[in-house]
Amino acid sequence: MKTTFSRAAVAAIAATAFVHAIVACDDDTLLSPTPADAGGGADVIVTPQDSGRTDATTADAGPVPVTISFKAKVGAADFKCGQTYPNQGMTNDTVEPRDLRLFVQDVKLVDSAGKETPVALDVRAPWQTADVALLDFEDGTGRCSNGNPELNDKITGKVPPGTYTGIVFTNGVPAAINHKDPATETAPLSAGGMTWGWLYGHIFIKAEMASTSADGGIGLLHLGSVGCTNDPDGGDDFEKGPTAACSQPNRNLVTLSGFDAATKKIVIDVATMFKQTDLTASSLCHSAGTACPPLFASVGINFTDGARLATTPAFRVE
Amino acid sequence: MSTRERSSVAASAVLAAALALASVTSSVAGCTDDAGPVAPAGDVAATTDAREAGVVRDAANDAGDVAPPPYAWNLPTGFPLPVVPPDNPMTKEKVELGRRIFYDKRLSKNQTQSCASCHRQELAFTDGRAQGVGSTGAVHPRSAMSLANVAYTASLSWANPLLLSLERQAQIPIFGEDPVELGTTSTPDLEARFAAVPLYVDLFARAFPADALPITLANLLKALASFERTLVSATTPYDRWARGDGSAISEAAKRGYALFHAEKFECFHCHTAPMFSDHATWVGKAFTDRPYHNTGLYDVDGAGAYPFPNTGVEAVTKIPSDMGRFKAPSLRNVAVTAPYMHDGSIATLDEVLDHYVAGGRTIASGPNAGIGSASPLKDPLIAPLTVTPQERADVIVFLQSLTDDVFLHDPAFSDPWTTP
Numbered sequence: 166m167k168t169t170f171s172r173a174a175v176a177a178i179a180a181t182a183f184v185h186a187i188v189a190c191d192d193d194t195l196l197s198p199t200p201a202d203a204g205g206g207a208d209v210i211v212t213p214q215d216s217g218r219t220d221a222t223t224a225d226a227g228p229v230p231v232t233i234s235f236k237a238k239v240g241a242a243d244f245k246c247g248q249t250y251p252n253q254g255m256t257n258d259t260v261e262p263r264d265l266r267l268f269v270q271d272v273k274l275v276d277s278a279g280k281e282t283p284v285a286l287d288v289r290a291p292w293q294t295a296d297v298a299l300l301d302f303e304d305g306t307g308r309c310s311n312g313n314p315e316l317n318d319k320i321t322g323k324v325p326p327g328t329y330t331g332i333v334f335t336n337g338v339p340a341a342i343n344h345k346d347p348a349t350e351t352a353p354l355s356a357g358g359m360t361w362g363w364l365y366g367h368i369f370i371k372a373e374m375a376s377t378s379a380d381g382g383i384g385l386l387h388l389g390s391v392g393c394t395n396d397p398d399g400g401d402d403f404e405k406g407p408t409a410a411c412s413q414p415n416r417n418l419v420t421l422s423g424f425d426a427a428t429k430k431i432v433i434d435v436a437t438m439f440k441q442t443d444l445t446a447s448s449l450c451h452s453a454g455t456a457c458p459p460l461f462a463s464v465g466i467n468f469t470d471g472a473r474l475a476t477t478p479a480f481r482v483e
Numbered sequence: 484m485s486t487r488e489r490s491s492v493a494a495s496a497v498l499a500a501a502l503a504l505a506s507v508t509s510s511v512a513g514c515t516d517d518a519g520p521v522a523p524a525g526d527v528a529a530t531t532d533a534r535e536a537g538v539v540r541d542a543a544n545d546a547g548d549v550a551p552p553p554y555a556w557n558l559p560t561g562f563p564l565p566v567v568p569p570d571n572p573m574t575k576e577k578v579e580l581g582r583r584i585f586y587d588k589r590l591s592k593n594q595t596q597s598c599a600s601c602h603r604q605e606l607a608f609t610d611g612r613a614q615g616v617g618s619t620g621a622v623h624p625r626s627a628m629s630l631a632n633v634a635y636t637a638s639l640s641w642a643n644p645l646l647l648s649l650e651r652q653a654q655i656p657i658f659g660e661d662p663v664e665l666g667t668t669s670t671p672d673l674e675a676r677f678a679a680v681p682l683y684v685d686l687f688a689r690a691f692p693a694d695a696l697p698i699t700l701a702n703l704l705k706a707l708a709s710f711e712r713t714l715v716s717a718t719t720p721y722d723r724w725a726r727g728d729g730s731a732i733s734e735a736a737k738r739g740y741a742l743f744h745a746e747k748f749e750c751f752h753c754h755t756a757p758m759f760s761d762h763a764t765w766v767g768k769a770f771t772d773r774p775y776h777n778t779g780l781y782d783v784d785g786a787g788a789y790p791f792p793n794t795g796v797e798a799v800t801k802i803p804s805d806m807g808r809f810k811a812p813s814l815r816n817v818a819v820t821a822p823y824m825h826d827g828s829i830a831t832l833d834e835v836l837d838h839y840v841a842g843g844r845t846i847a848s849g850p851n852a853g854i855g856s857a858s859p860l861k862d863p864l865i866a867p868l869t870v871t872p873q874e875r876a877d878v879i880v881f882l883q884s885l886t887d888d889v890f891l892h893d894p895a896f897s898d899p900w901t902t903p
Contacts, residue, residue, distance in 0.1 A: 311660065311668045312668070313668075313669060346650070346651060346701075347654065348650070348651075348654060348700045348701040348704050349701050355670055355700075356654055356657075356658055356670050356700055357658060357668060357669055357670050358658075358660070358668050358669075360654070360658060362651070362652075362654040362655035362658060362659060363640070363643060363645075363646070363655050363659070363799070364645070364799065365645040365646075365651070385661075387661075391799075391801055392800055392801035392802070393645060393799065393800070394644055394645070394799070394800045394802070412800075412801055412802075413801060449661065451661060451792075453791075453792065453798065454791060454792070
């Protein structure tokens with residue numbers, strides 16, 4: 166992991182260990198505080214959170230761990246940086262990945278009666294906080310050189326025991342945290358490839374495929390909230406982000422049936438995503454521009470008005 | 484308690500809380516494997532001592548002074564004070580560090596560009612290009628803005644009402660991807676490039692003495708912003724004239740000044756003194772407006788559209804009536820910041836006057852063809868003018884009196900790596 170040893174990182178690691186300690190006692194990899202770092206905590210009263218869960222090792226009724234697995238594909242083939250894929254896009258071009266990362270929020274499992282049960286996300290640095298998870302399918306190789314070696318193809322959390330047959334989730338970062346200063350946020354919201362400085366938020370879905378031919382074509386989807394503005398009376402309050410709601414939040418709702426977390430994976434199919442995109446041209450969708458409509462539709466958003474669509478063709482269960 | 488002390492204690496408390504949670508949980512869960520650093524019985528007392536020691540250290544750094552001395556701005560009498568974010572008070576240590584960073588190519592992923600690559604002091608911190616060119620050769624859709632008096636601008640960039648602080652604005656050129664400017668993609672990599680330089684270890688420690696690990700992106704941005712806030716242009720010939728030196732500018736410039744402020748030319752409404760921008764604020768200013776204006780530079784569809792992606796405020800807010808609305812930039816040093824407009828599409832000051840005299844630009848052919856003066860979204864103050872060649876010449880002479888030679892050559896703003 167490339168995360169620097171900052172205070173924030175220490176806190177995140179400690180928080181991770183906190184969760185592990187509740188679940189199992191065999192993984193005591195807590196970092197030792199250095200003398201320089203230890204201090205200032207004397208007035209903090211620590212109350213064990215979720216005291217009802219601390220005896221999870223003996224009770225059966227508590228939440229159980231769940232791992233939701235994802236897989237990135239290009240049609241039938243596995244998505245991998247450095248690989249080439251023929252017959253892509255509306256012109257059947259040969260293309261190579263440049264990026265594929267997605268934020269996920271509001272994950273719920275659905276039972277056969279249609280009842281939705283939220284998944285309590287594990288705090289798992291650098292990929293997850295209690296509010297949001299980052300999926301990362303680029304490994305920094307080939308034309309994915311703007312990325313990093315780390316990969317994450319799963320979301321982990323806890324749900325009450327039950328029989329679940331479906332899943333719903335949203336690609337997004339919750340509005341309450343989307344617009345905070347990335348320079349002071351911890352992973353996965355910290356500044357870098359998934360932040361959107363000029364729009365004061367994060368990129369919810371980042372998918373990029375580049376043509377291998379001399380045309381230099383590229384297809385790009387950067388999905389995120391747009392139409393954000395500031396309180397005109399913001400004055401000199403530098404703490405404020407956008408104070409009015411974004412007119413197009415662009416948060417989709419992916420609803421998939423036939424999903425059993427133990428045996429199935431959620432496929433993100435980049436071939437479907439770019440199926441109606443001209444990959445021999447510069448088809449850039451920064452949540453604005455003529456390249457956007459089919460890309461937005463593939464992940465379940467009407468580009469014109471930002472409305473959620475009932476279908477999300479780029480996602481399926483396998 | 485100073486701001487620095489407050490943030491130090493708060494940050495330490497967060498860390499200690501996280502660590503305490505971890506160790507307390509271990510015991511609650513009843514783990515017998517005590518290989519981890521479960522807090523010893525005396526831990527509470529120990530952390531209290533550590534915090535107090537930290538406060539004492541901070542006090543020592545402040546030479547026993549609880550409130551650090553106010554920053555010495557060294558501005559001409561009567562020139563307003565810039566607004567500074569409360570969480571980033573000015574210090575000369577931060578300014579010194581920020582100046583180093585501004586001129587440091589370590590900011591870019593391929594280490595070929597710094598802020599100064601597109602913001603050159605001798606050009607009032609512009610680059611002389613119509614459109615900026617980033618570290619990988621990507622061409623920016625817009626022109627590099629002057630940084631003269633950037634501390635006074637009420638929002639940053641050409642047309643972005645979200646961007647209120649330099650600390651956040653600077654993240655765009657560092658991390659932006661379309662266009663790639665400095666091209667950095669990883670915060671840890673960026674921090675590591677600076678942490679590897681002994682000089683920076685020293686400068687960051689002195690600029691952020693309360694931080695145990697001061698080389699962070701957030702601190703880098705604070706230092707950079709602090710340096711940028713010192714880039715004040717307040718010593719033009721016009722300023723000297725305005726302060727009472729009757730011979731500081733020519734008679735032609737004085738006539739131009741009068742025309743600039745007359746309702747005939749209407750320049751002053753948007754380019755309001757003393758910043759020569761209506762998009763300005765400072766300490767004690769009664770009202771902070773953030774106006775943006777459509778000047779009829781384009782009308783590609785007869786409905787006022789500007790060519791994508793330079794649609795002005797609309798690109799951010801998606802509000803149709805924001806189409807083509809841009810900030811009126813300061814005219815200080817305007818004679819050295821050609822070419823002009825958000826996209827560098829006008830080469831000379833004389834042609835800029837053509838645009839305004841016509842009440843909007845007409846583009847006869849090509850993808851951007853259109854009659855800007857007929858745009859329904861145009862600011863009503865932009866209307867055709869009848870002016871004499873002499874009047875035009877006088878206005879341009881006045882604009883040239885806004886060139887600040889002291890600012891353009893002030894060693895305090897120069898590259899510290901070559902001219903310390």
